[in-house]
Amino acid sequence: MQRVGKVPEYWNVAKVDLSAADSVLAGVIARNEEPALSSKEDMFLTLVSSIVSQQISTAAAKTVWSRFEDLVGDVNPKTVLSHSPAEFRGCGLSGRKTEYILGIAKAWQSEYADKDWDEMSDVEAKAALTGLRGVGDWTAEMILIFTLLRPDVFPVGDIGVVRAVERLYAEGGSLSTDELLAKSQDWRPWRTVATWYLWRSIDPEPVQY
Secondary structure: OOOEOOOOOOHHHHHHHHHHHOHHHHHHHHHOOOOOOOEOOOHHHHHHHHHHHOOOOHHHHHHHHHHHHHHHOOOOHHHHHOOOHHHHHHOOOOHHHHHHHHHHHHHHOOOOOOOOHHHOOHHHHHHHHHOOOOOOHHHHHHHHHHOOOOOOOOOOOOHHHHHHHHHHHOOOOOOOHHHHHHHHHHHOOOHHHHHHHHHHHHOOOOOOO
16 A cells, blocks of 8 residues: 555545544544545654654644754664764653663664564554553554554544543543543544544644654
């Protein structure tokens, strides 16, 4: 599947199916139809970007990422490993995030260099990704969505998704993880597409990793 700059091949079918199944989501899709999800097809870049974004606001993440790119240039394992931890901390990265990024860069030059991600199931890919220090479920799910373009990913721990579902389906009231997962069953097998539009319902600027 060609990913870069193009929507996933399932996107239009998924929008039709979701709109037919869920009138609330249909309205969100109609109001935010473009742009669609697309992939940079660079897992290392997306991983590093996700690490940078962990547990900070979108605005803060953009600032840190801009400084990081200014320092590193083309973000790849070689360029990352050519810089010191002190330089990364100077960009606004914590010591722990710096360790995670350097560790991922080293792994990408060794045991992770030749993995065939397209041949893995979602479960297999997620297990391989969370084997990297600093990569938890949320980060792995961002990779499944934004790099591998898997169609049925629901990041139940993502605060934006949680807030969107609560606002759209619970009048802003709190929902438990079990309730969120139960609601997500209405969107299978296109939960990635539902997630994209849930994000769009609370933020006019498309999410990017």
